[in-house]
Amino acid sequence: MKEHTPDAGQSPFEARSRELFQESVDGMDMRLRSRLTQARHAALDAAAAAKRRPWLLRFGTWTRRRE
Amino acid sequence: MPRFDTLADAWMVWDVPAPAPRGAVLDQTQELDRFLAEIERRAFRMAQVALRDPDDALDVVQDAMLKLARSYAARPSAEWRPLFYRILENGIRDLQRRRTVRKKFMVWLPGTHEDPDNPAQDPLDNVPDGAPDAPELMMQGQAMEQLEVSLRALPARQREAFMLRNFEGLDVAETAAAMGCSEGSVKTHYSRAVHALREHLSEVW
Numbered sequence: 002m003k004e005h006t007p008d009a010g011q012s013p014f015e016a017r018s019r020e021l022f023q024e025s026v027d028g029m030d031m032r033l034r035s036r037l038t039q040a041r042h043a044a045l046d047a048a049a050a051a052k053r054r055p056w057l058l059r060f061g062t063w064t065r066r067r068e
Numbered sequence: 069m070p071r072f073d074t075l076a077d078a079w080m081v082w083d084v085p086a087p088a089p090r091g092a093v094l095d096q097t098q099e100l101d102r103f104l105a106e107i108e109r110r111a112f113r114m115a116q117v118a119l120r121d122p123d124d125a126l127d128v129v130q131d132a133m134l135k136l137a138r139s140y141a142a143r144p145s146a147e148w149r150p151l152f153y154r155i156l157e158n159g160i161r162d163l164q165r166r167r168t169v170r171k172k173f174m175v176w177l178p179g180t181h182e183d184p185d186n187p188a189q190d191p192l193d194n195v196p197d198g199a200p201d202a203p204e205l206m207m208q209g210q211a212m213e214q215l216e217v218s219l220r221a222l223p224a225r226q227r228e229a230f231m232l233r234n235f236e237g238l239d240v241a242e243t244a245a246a247m248g249c250s251e252g253s254v255k256t257h258y259s260r261a262v263h264a265l266r267e268h269l270s271e272v273w
Contacts, residue, residue, distance in 0.1 A: 014266050015234055017273070021212045022235045026109045033122065037108045040130035045101055048137030 100141050103148050104133055107236075111156055114231045117216050118160045118224075128159040149238065150245035157228055157246065164224075211273060218268040222261055225249075229257035230265070 011019070108129065115125035132155040140151050219227050225247070232243045233254070243258075244251045 011234075012262075014269075015262065018215060018265070019234050021215055022110075022113065025209075025212045026113050029109055029113070033112070033126075034109070036126055037112055037129070038105075040126060041101065041104045041108055041133055044104070044130060044133035044137045045097060047134055048141060049097065051138055 096141060099145055100137060100148070103145060104136075107149070107152065108133070110236060111152070114235060115156065115160055117219055117231065118227065119163060120220075124163055128156060128163060131159050132156040149236075150242045153232055153236065153238070153246035154248060161224070214269060214272050215265070218265050221268065222264055225253075226257045226261035226264065229254050230261035233258050 111132070112125055112129050115128045116122055119125050119128065132152055135155050136148065136152050140148065143151065219230065222230070228247055229243060232238045232246055233240075238246060240251045240254050243254045247254060247257075
């Protein structure tokens with residue numbers, strides 16, 4: 002997976018903007034972090050539940066085009 | 069009678085995906101969990117910059133996570149980032165459209181006399197953004213607030229290009245995939261965004 006790395010060819014203005022944004026991300030309060038973690042787990046659980054459904058009930062199983 | 073070398077070949081004849089081994093599904097779920105954990109806070113802040121409301125931003129991010137996990141988890145992990153941001157940007161745009169319609173509708177309701185064209189009367193201006201207000205963070209916070217105000221003043225496509233390229237670190241091809249446009253358009257939007265932001269912020273930074 003690609004890492005989040007700064008672009009070497011950035012101007013000072015772009016670097017400053019990026020730095021400010023990253024600081025605002027790092028300074029996010031714990032309540033919001035916790036809500037994001039809950040949202041992530043809910044999304045992964047919902048996706049897993051959809052996968053567990055019997056294959057006959059999955060809409061599109063028969064019609065999906067293979068890539 | 070056809071002969072198949074593997075079970076997967078036999079499944080392909082029936083146009084039904086072969087069931088993945090249980091270990092592979094677990095690995096994929098863990099990898100998706102790591103990917104979402106890595107980007108969720110940046111994605112939230114980007115949505116918050118665009119929408120101003122933390123609850124709306126959280127809803128849009130959760131919806132994007134859900135759609136990615138449901139529909140694209142089987143894709144190679146290298147494709148997840150542009151796919152996720154494409155879903156997120158579509159969600160942001162949908163919400164902004166719904167707000168516009170709601171604002172127009174609210175004007176006709178009794179007791180609401182806001183002028184929808186006057187941003188000073190926008191009720192969302194009064195929504196607290198949850199930013200830290202400790203004295204040592206105040207200077208940084210003010211600079212970021214100024215950047216957010218300038219970003220909101222940009223046309224939507226320029227703002228998207230700037231946030232995806234600069235904040236999220238996507239390259240031109242990934243940004244084009246996320247925005248659903250050509251690489252040339254991404255370069256143009258990004259260049260115009262940097263120029264406009266530099267002009268807005270040169271006096272206050």
